[in-house]
Amino acid sequence: MKEMLHILKIGGNVLSNDLVLASVLSAFSKKEGRKIIVHGGGKKATVLAEKLGIPSIFVEGRRITDTDSLEIAVMTYAGWYNKIIVAHCHSIGLSALGLSGADANAILSVKRPVKEVDFGWVGDPVMVNIQTLSHFMNIDLTLVFCAVTHDGQGQLLNTNADTIASTLATALSNIYSVNLTYCLELPGVLEDVSNPNTVIPSLNRSAFIEGREKGYFHAGMIPKLENAFNAIENGVKKVVICGPDSFLTNGGTHIC
Amino acid sequence: MKEMLHILKIGGNVLSNDLVLASVLSAFSKKEGRKIIVHGGGKKATVLAEKLGIPSIFVEGRRITDTDSLEIAVMTYAGWYNKIIVAHCHSIGLSALGLSGADANAILSVKRPVKEVDFGWVGDPVMVNIQTLSHFMNIDLTLVFCAVTHDGQGQLLNTNADTIASTLATALSNIYSVNLTYCLELPGVLEDVSNPNTVIPSLNRSAFIEGREKGYFHAGMIPKLENAFNAIENGVKKVVICGPDSFLTNGGTHIC
Numbered sequence: 001m002k003e004m005l006h007i008l009k010i011g012g013n014v015l016s017n018d019l020v021l022a023s024v025l026s027a028f029s030k031k032e033g034r035k036i037i038v039h040g041g042g043k044k045a046t047v048l049a050e051k052l053g054i055p056s057i058f059v060e061g062r063r064i065t066d067t068d069s070l071e072i073a074v075m076t077y078a079g080w081y082n083k084i085i086v087a088h089c090h091s092i093g094l095s096a097l098g099l100s101g102a103d104a105n106a107i108l109s110v111k112r113p114v115k116e117v118d119f120g121w122v123g124d125p126v127m128v129n130i131q132t133l134s135h136f137m138n139i140d141l142t143l144v145f146c147a148v149t150h151d152g153q154g155q156l157l158n159t160n161a162d163t164i165a166s167t168l169a170t171a172l173s174n175i176y177s178v179n180l181t182y183c184l185e186l187p188g189v190l191e192d193v194s195n196p197n198t199v200i201p202s203l204n205r206s207a208f209i210e211g212r213e214k215g216y217f218h219a220g221m222i223p224k225l226e227n228a229f230n231a232i233e234n235g236v237k238k239v240v241i242c243g244p245d246s247f248l249t250n251g252g253t254h255i256c
Numbered sequence: 257m258k259e260m261l262h263i264l265k266i267g268g269n270v271l272s273n274d275l276v277l278a279s280v281l282s283a284f285s286k287k288e289g290r291k292i293i294v295h296g297g298g299k300k301a302t303v304l305a306e307k308l309g310i311p312s313i314f315v316e317g318r319r320i321t322d323t324d325s326l327e328i329a330v331m332t333y334a335g336w337y338n339k340i341i342v343a344h345c346h347s348i349g350l351s352a353l354g355l356s357g358a359d360a361n362a363i364l365s366v367k368r369p370v371k372e373v374d375f376g377w378v379g380d381p382v383m384v385n386i387q388t389l390s391h392f393m394n395i396d397l398t399l400v401f402c403a404v405t406h407d408g409q410g411q412l413l414n415t416n417a418d419t420i421a422s423t424l425a426t427a428l429s430n431i432y433s434v435n436l437t438y439c440l441e442l443p444g445v446l447e448d449v450s451n452p453n454t455v456i457p458s459l460n461r462s463a464f465i466e467g468r469e470k471g472y473f474h475a476g477m478i479p480k481l482e483n484a485f486n487a488i489e490n491g492v493k494k495v496v497i498c499g500p501d502s503f504l505t506n507g508g509t510h511i512c
Binding site: 051052071074075076077078079080082083084086087088090091095096097098100102103104105132135139141148150152153154155156 | 307308327330331332333334335336338339340342343344346347351352353354356358359360361388391395397404406408409410411412
C-alpha cells in the first residue's frame with residue numbers, strides 16, 4: 001500500500017492573515033503521513049512592486065514577469081513567505097524544509113514560449129525530482145514549496161503556485177497516495193459566488209464544463225479547477241477546494 | 257580519515273558582480289569533497305531599504321534589525337541571492353540546496369540579549385543540525401546558506417554570514433576535515449589596507465593581537481579575523497582569507 005502524502009496549497013488571503021495561517025498550519029500538522037505545503041504570495045509582491053514603482057501587469061489573471069518583477073517575486077515568495085512558514089512549522093513541531101524548484105533541482109521548468117502574450121520569466125514545469133523529494137520526506141521533513149522554479153541553465157522562473165501543487169501531486173502519485181487540498185479564501189467552489197452558503201459539495205469534469213459555459217465560475221477559479229481536474233485525472237487520489245474553516249471540518253468542494 | 261568539506265563564504269562585493277561571482281563559483285565547483293557556500297547580501301539589503309524609505313542603522317559594523325529590516329534581510333538573503341546562487345550552481349553542474357538556518361532546523365539561534373545595544377532581530381547560533389546537513393551532503397548536494405537563522409519558536413533572525421560560516425565549519429569539523437575560505441573584495445589581510453600588494457601570507461593569533469593594538473586592521477576585518485581564529489582554534493583544518501583572484505591561485509592570508 002502506498003504511503004499517504006498530503007499536499008496543501010495555501011492561497012494569498014490565507015497567507016496574509018497570521019491567525020488564519022496559524023490555524024490552517026496547525027490543522028495540517030495533525031494529518032498522518034508525509035506533508036508538502038505550497039504557497040504563492042502574489043498580493044504582497046504586488047504591494048512591494050507598487051512601493052518600488054514597478055508596474056504589475058496581469059493578462060488573464062497571470063502576472064507578466066519582467067526582470068524587476070522576477071526579483072520581487074523571488075524575494076517575496078522564496079524569501080519572506082517561504083521562511084516565515086518554515087519557521088512557523090518548527091514552532092508547532094513540524095520539521096520543515098523550504099524549497100524553490102531550483103533547490104535540489106526539485107522542479108525543472110521551461111520558459112513559457114512567446115505566443116500571443118509574452119509572459120516574460122514565467123516557467124511551466126517539465127520535471128519533478130521525485131527521488132530527492134522522497135528522500136527528504138523519508139527523513140520526516142515537511143516540504144514547503146514557493147512559486148519559483150528554474151530552467152537548469154541558471155535562470156529562475158516565476159511559476160503559478162496552483163500549477164506547482166498539481167504538478168507535485170501528479171508526479172508524486174507514482175509513489176504516494178496523494179491528497180491535494182487547495183485552501184483559499186472562499187469556503188469552496190460556489191454555485192453563487194456572492195453567497196458563501198452555496199458551496200458545491202462535489203464537482204466532476206462534465207459539470208465543470210457545463211458550469212463554465214454558463215459563466216458560473218469566476219475567472220480566478222477556472223485555472224484552479226483545471227489544475228484540480230488534471231490532478232484527479234492523473235493519479236491523485238483526492239482533490240479538495242476549500243477555505244480555512246472548511247479545511248478544519250473536511251468540507252469544501254470535492255473534485256471527482 | 258575524515259571526508260573533506262570545503263566551506264566558502266562569499267562577501268558582498270563578490271556577490272554583487274555577476275562575472276566575479278561566476279568565476280569564484282566555477283573554481284569552487286572543481287574542489288574535491290563536500291561543499292557549502294555561505295553568503296550575505298547586506299549591500300543590496302541596504303539599497304532596497306533605502307528605496308523603501310526604511311533607515312539602515314549600523315552599530316560597530318553590525319546592522320540593527322527592526323521588523324522592517326528583518327523582512328528586507330530575509331527577502332534579499334534567503335530570497336534573491338540564495339536562489340540565484342542555487343540556480344547558477346545547477347548551471348555549472350553542482351546540485352545545490354539553498355538553506356536558511358530555519359530550513360530543516362539547520363542552525364538554531366538565540367536572539368541576542370539587549371545590553372548596551374539592542375540589535376533587534378539578530379540571532380547568535382547555538383546549534384548546528386549536523387546529522388541532517390551531512391544527510392544532505394551524502395546525497396551530493398552542495399548547501400548554500402544565507403545569513404538568516406531562527407529561534408525554533410517561529411521567529412526568524414538576522415545572523416552575520418561570517419559567523420554562520422565559522423559556526424558551520426567548527427560544528428562540522430567533528431565529522432569532516434574542513435577547509436574554510438572567506439572570499440572578499442581584498443586579496444587577503446593587508447599590512448597596508450591602501451596597498452593590495454601587502455597581503456600577509458600567514459597570520460597567527462599573537463600577531464593579530466599585536467597588529468590590532470597597533471591599529472593595523474580596519475574595523476570590518478577584525479570580526480572576520482575573530483571568526484577565523486575561532487574556527488582554526490576549534491578543529492577547522494584550514495582557514496584562508498582571500499579575494500576572488502587569490503582564491504583561484506590558492507593565495508590570500510592563511511590563518512594559523
